[in-house]
Amino acid sequence: MRNGYFKIVKTAEGFGLSVIAPKDGGEPVRIQELINYLDQNGIVYDLTKLKEATASSEDTVLSLGTGDCPAIRENYTLSISQDNMKAVARFTPASDTGERMTAAEFINDMSFRMIKFGIQTELLGKLFASSGVYCTDIAVAKGKMPRHGTDATIEYFFNTDVHAKPAMNEDGTVDYFHLGIVNPIKKGDLVAKITPEDPGEPGMTIQGNPVKPRDVKKLRHNFGKNLKLSEDKLELYSDVDGMVQLIDGAVFVSNVYTVENVDTSTGNIDFTGNVQVNGNIATNFEVKATGDVIVYGVVEGAKVTAGGNIVLARGINGMSKGELEAGNNVISKFIENSKVKAGGYVNTESILHSDVIAGTEITVTGKHGFITGGHVQADSKIEAKTLGATMGSQTIIEVGANPELKNEYNKTQKEIGELVKAIKDAQPIIQNFMEKKAKGVRMTADQLEYVKKTAENLEKMKVQLTEKNARMQELSEIFDPNKKSEVIVTGEVYPGTVIIIGDVSMTVKDSYKYCRFIRQGGDVKMAPI
DSSP states (O other): OOOOOEEEEEOSSSSEEEEEBOOOOOOOOHOOOOOHHHTTTTTOHHHHHHHHHHHHHHOOOEEEEEOOOOOOOEEEEEOOOTTSEEEEEEEEOOOOTOOOOOOOHHHHHHHHTTOOOOBBHHHHHHHHSOOOOOOOOOOEEBBBBBBBOOEEEESSOOOOOOOOOOOOTTTTTOOOOOSSSSSOOTTTTTEEEEOOOOOOBOOOOTSSSOOOOOOOOOOOOOOSSEEEEESSOOOEESSSEEEEEEEEEEEEOEEEEEEEESTTTOOEEEEEEEEEEOOOOTOOOOEEEEOOEEESOBBBBBBEEEOOOOOOOOOOEEEEEEEEEOOOOOSSOOOEEEEHHHHHHHHSSEEEEEEESSSEEEEOOOOEEEEEEEEEEEEEEEEEEEEOOOOOOOOEEEEESSSHHHHHHHHHHHHHHHHHHHHHHHHHHHHHHHHHHTOOOOOHHHHHHHHHHHHHHHHHHHHHHHHHHHHHHHHHHHOOTTTTOOEEEEEEEEETTTEETEEEEEEEOEEEEEEEEEETEEEEEEEEO
């Protein structure tokens, strides 16, 4: 393939323009390039004939004059890419009476143009040693693109998923002991490993200016006690037998505190790590753990607080004063007469006369699978076999808003109302003082002090109102009335059960089986599973 090109040549009459047609799919002569060339060299031409010659598929010679053939040296135009990574030259040939350019001359010319890196000297040597390549883009200098590196990565050699759920046994019961959410570890075990970042390599423009690769992310291990680093600080090992957890990006290994029962023999427990109770937790006692709490017996009217998960193999009968509060999930065989709060999900076989709050969802399955009495709330989904009862206390089922945020929303709304009332009560006092002062009425020291304190409180309340209104705006944006959330009944829902989805509710009038409740428009609607 060869592009078409042009050349000033001698003719019998004087001199002319030779237009050589392209070959093998090459590009025809660019008419504007030819016009610029002739104009720069002061040669008069007929534009119509030029267009005809450049459009022809045959070589053409146009007569331009009767005098001597002008001596025009080989020349070029140079263009530099916007990113300064490439210089492209287009050469035009010398006339029959002109001289060719040398490789050294061209390279010196590029140096004058501040092009000093990536010059294609071998290519230029061949180019000038040949008969020339004209009207063709030739990359005469190429910059070096930077090699972008990669971020450091970290690999954990334990389960970091806190949302693992219990499996169902063949007999319909729930397996609470093979959850994969408690990670035992041995002394010397590899806990985490960092693959270091690759910084990449800088590039270079044709002017010799460095081009930085993109910035890469570095990592270091973030960890608590009972762990040690390798000499190169890339590998993290456990220093004890215990449990390993990933909390807010940091690795923690703690020994498990194990007791038979929590009662008068132990007193209350407050432990940094995981707690395992092989027996029961007696009424009025309290267990606190920064990690998980696992109880193989029954929790009575006690309080259990865990930064991680709470797992109760036999459940809780709270006697109206038992409480469970978990940063992650609550898994219990049954929940009766208790208050339960989970940052993640709640999984149980039955909920009876209890107030249960879950940050994600509540699943009540197994042989019984009923929710009867109390108020049960979850952000996205509640699923049970049976809701309500033929007789008994009211059962309220609520989904569609994070319970914590909803409580904050209601609380903030109430506080705004109280602030608005207090500001309205204070403003007449200040106004009355200003009017008396304008009339020259003298006031006692106690009266002045009272007005001063009222004015200070008024300013504080205005600031508080601004802050509360801003937070209210944030909360209003978080709540999405159209958020997908549902209540699923795989058995039967009884009349009198209240279903709340987002900001709308309904009271079930009749008994229904195998259905689900969703928000549709401005109402709670029943739909098939």
